[in-house]
Amino acid sequence: xxxxxxxxxxxxxxxxxxxxxxxxxxxxxxxxxxxxxxxxxxxxxxxxxxxxxxxxxxxxxxxxxxxxxxxxxxxxxxxxxxxxxxxxxxxxxxxxxxxxxxxxxxxxxxxxxxxxxxxxxxxxxxxxxxxxxxxxxxxxxxxxxxxxxxxxxxxxxxxxxxxxxxxxxxxxxxxxxxxxxxxxxxxxxxxxxxxxxxxxxxxxxxxxxxxxxxxxxxxxxxxxxxxxxxxxxxxxxxxxxxxxxxxxxxxxxxxxxxxxxxxxxxxxxxxxxxxxxxxxxxxxxxxxxxxxxxxxxxxxxxxxxxxxxx
Amino acid sequence: xxxxxxxxxxxxxxxxxxxxxxxxxxxxxxxxxxxxxxxxxxxxxxxxxxxxxxxxxxxxxxxxxxxxxxxxxxxxxxxxxxxxxxxxxxxxxxxxxxxxxxxxxxxxxxxxxxxxxxxxxxxxxxxxxxxxxxxxxxxxxxxxxxxxxxxxxxxxxxxxxxxxxxxxxxxxxxxxxxxxxxxxxxxxxxxxxxxxxxxxxxxxxxxxxxxxxxxxxxxxxxxxxxxxxxxxxxxxxxxxxxxxxxxxxxxxxxxxxxxxxxxxxxxxxxxxxxxxxxxxxxxxxxxxxxxxxxxxxxxxxxxxxxxxxx
Numbered sequence: 176x177x178x179x180x181x182x183x184x185x186x187x188x189x190x191x192x193x194x195x196x197x198x199x200x201x202x203x204x205x206x207x208x209x210x211x212x213x214x215x216x217x218x219x220x221x222x223x224x225x226x227x228x229x230x231x232x233x234x235x236x237x238x239x240x241x242x243x244x245x246x247x248x249x250x251x252x253x254x255x256x257x258x259x260x261x262x263x264x265x266x267x268x269x270x271x272x273x274x275x276x277x278x279x280x281x282x283x284x285x286x287x288x289x290x291x292x293x294x295x296x297x298x299x300x301x302x303x304x305x306x307x308x309x310x311x312x313x314x315x316x317x318x319x320x321x322x323x324x325x326x327x328x329x330x331x332x333x334x335x336x337x338x339x340x341x342x343x344x345x346x347x348x349x350x351x352x353x354x355x356x357x358x359x360x361x362x363x364x365x366x367x368x369x370x371x372x373x374x375x376x377x378x379x380x381x382x383x384x385x386x387x388x389x390x391x392x393x394x395x396x397x398x399x400x401x402x403x404x405x406x407x408x409x410x411x412x413x414x415x416x417x418x419x420x421x422x423x424x425x426x427x428x429x430x431x432x433x434x435x436x437x438x439x440x441x442x443x444x445x446x447x448x449x450x451x452x453x454x455x456x457x458x459x460x461x462x463x464x465x466x467x468x469x470x471x472x473x474x475x476x477x478x479x480x481x482x483x484x485x
Numbered sequence: 486x487x488x489x490x491x492x493x494x495x496x497x498x499x500x501x502x503x504x505x506x507x508x509x510x511x512x513x514x515x516x517x518x519x520x521x522x523x524x525x526x527x528x529x530x531x532x533x534x535x536x537x538x539x540x541x542x543x544x545x546x547x548x549x550x551x552x553x554x555x556x557x558x559x560x561x562x563x564x565x566x567x568x569x570x571x572x573x574x575x576x577x578x579x580x581x582x583x584x585x586x587x588x589x590x591x592x593x594x595x596x597x598x599x600x601x602x603x604x605x606x607x608x609x610x611x612x613x614x615x616x617x618x619x620x621x622x623x624x625x626x627x628x629x630x631x632x633x634x635x636x637x638x639x640x641x642x643x644x645x646x647x648x649x650x651x652x653x654x655x656x657x658x659x660x661x662x663x664x665x666x667x668x669x670x671x672x673x674x675x676x677x678x679x680x681x682x683x684x685x686x687x688x689x690x691x692x693x694x695x696x697x698x699x700x701x702x703x704x705x706x707x708x709x710x711x712x713x714x715x716x717x718x719x720x721x722x723x724x725x726x727x728x729x730x731x732x733x734x735x736x737x738x739x740x741x742x743x744x745x746x747x748x749x750x751x752x753x754x755x756x757x758x759x760x761x762x763x764x765x766x767x768x769x770x771x772x773x774x775x776x777x778x779x780x781x782x783x784x785x786x787x788x789x790x791x792x793x794x795x
Binding site: 273274302304319320321322323349350351359361374375376377378379381382383394395398399400401402453456459460461462463464465467468469471472 | 583584612614629630631632633659660661669671684685686687688689691692693704705708709710711712763766769770771772773774775777778779781782
């Protein structure tokens with residue numbers, strides 16, 4: 176096995192468990208996730224667009240986030256603008272609620288005098304909870320059904336739900352999804368407070384908060400932060416917070432220090448085969464394959480870009 | 486709305502644990518989870534049975550686990566026996582895989598010479614993946630549907646799925662559930678390696694591994710353990726593991742040092758009202774209540790026993 180193939184296998188072992196370790200044992204069983212990824216073509220993958228990639232730099236390392244302007248154009252533009260004016264630099268992770276979310280923002284955000292000033296970006300924006308369906312917007316449906324929405328699937332590499340009658344489509348609160356916290360008013364968010372899902376998908380938040388991206392690397396940095404002991408998992412003492420060193424748009428970072436990743440396209444036969452392999456686990460270990468898969472259990476594989484390897 | 490009120494409202498909307506204390510502030514909004522719990526009767530709650538309660542003692546504190554013999558009688562009896570002969574004491578948390586499971590057991594378990602010896606308990610047991618339905622076994626159904634099983638609901642305070650045609654019922658891999666790790670053979674588990682779900686419910690494991698309990702306190706101790714960097718989240722170096730100080734049956738611990746908890750009964754009108762309140766969120770913050778709820782998003786409230794309070 177060459178280094179490239181090995182990295183692929185390792186990448187999915189690290190993220191998604193049993194399959195890789197069992198690959199050697201299951202050579203006779205065709206179409207496991209391991210085999211599908213190993214057989215994927217370069218064109219099955221898309222590099223992250225540096226304009227739509229955020230680096231959240233924490234003391235423990237870098238969290239890489241992909242933004243999705245097709246679903247939240249104003250929020251994505253505003254978070255980009257906030258990052259570019261250094262809004263987040265020196266702020267903190269304020270909240271870590273078990274089985275729910277981690278959230279970062281301004282510890283003094285409620286104090287008009289002490290709060291971090293905003294230069295060109297917006298403090299609040301109209302909600303972008305959902306959007307109209309469109310022939311231009313790809314939708315790869317999942318036939319397995321869903322408890323919360325009439326239809327679910329994937330669009331541009333993100334988990335989504337859709338209501339065909341209302342012709343609306345929206346991002347869903349799966350593990351790792353990035354949202355813009357808000358107060359009581361629907362239009363009180365905007366991106367100054369951002370959260371990431373670290374537990375069982377809180378799908379009741381769908382269409383109640385604007386989602387705008389997904390963590391594609393570094394989830395373990397967020398998910399292992401000590402939980403806050405205050406209400407909603409807020410830290411009770413300032414020293415419990417984790418400092419945000421900076422949030423940068425990848426395009427603004429020198430190429431040599433970028434994290435070069437690519438994501439499996441969700442509008443490809445390879446992705447459909449992968450979903451099927453996860454729905455009907457063919458690894459020898461499984462005794463009762465379910466034949467079904469929940470939207471938020473479908474992996475959207477990410478790997479180091481081949482071009483970036485020596 | 487001032488900051489204090491806002492935080493309070495947000496807290497009870499978003500948290501599973503803080504509802505009761507916020508009841509006073511939400512008097513205007515009928516039938517929220519906070520109000521339902523505040524109005525619950527003592528008989529809506531059941532104390533943990535000390536014979537069916539395990540204390541996993543880690544350096545960061547105690548994890549309290551409720552065992553459920555009705556679904557895995559042999560595994561529960563064996564884990565109790567293992568705990569009573571001190572099998573787990575001094576072993577380690579070996580694995581922490583992001584969005585999946587934490588697992589503890591014997592680092593030398595694969596080495597017949599070095600592995601921890603077992604005195605009276607069993608090393609392996611026949612699988613207890615599911616069991617027959619029975620009129621004696623309560624089932625509180627959830628009408629919201631499920632991606633994986635024909636029916637889902639609750640039994641004896643645990644999330645379950647049911648196949649009425651096959652007349653089988655089984656525990657489901659929701660957040661916090663405890664399972665008995667196994668090797669390739671279905672009957673190779675037994676309780677010497679135990680895992681807890683720390684991510685989005687891996688329901689594809691249902692009926693593939695024996696579940697036998699649920700963490701009712703201390704999940705944050707397990708969920709924040711640093712992730713292992715080896716395959717499947719195993720730690721690569723011995724020093725990365727977390728030592729297991731001991732695992733004890735609560736009945737064997739002096740009463741003064743027990744953790745006195747009670748769990749909301751899932752076969753009560755109070756629990757049904759709570760499910761409805763979570764399905765149709767009535768808190769002002771919610772703009773688009775979903776009207777649906779996923780099995781693993783239903784909270785099963787746990788609180789300190791009133792009798793134990795001063």
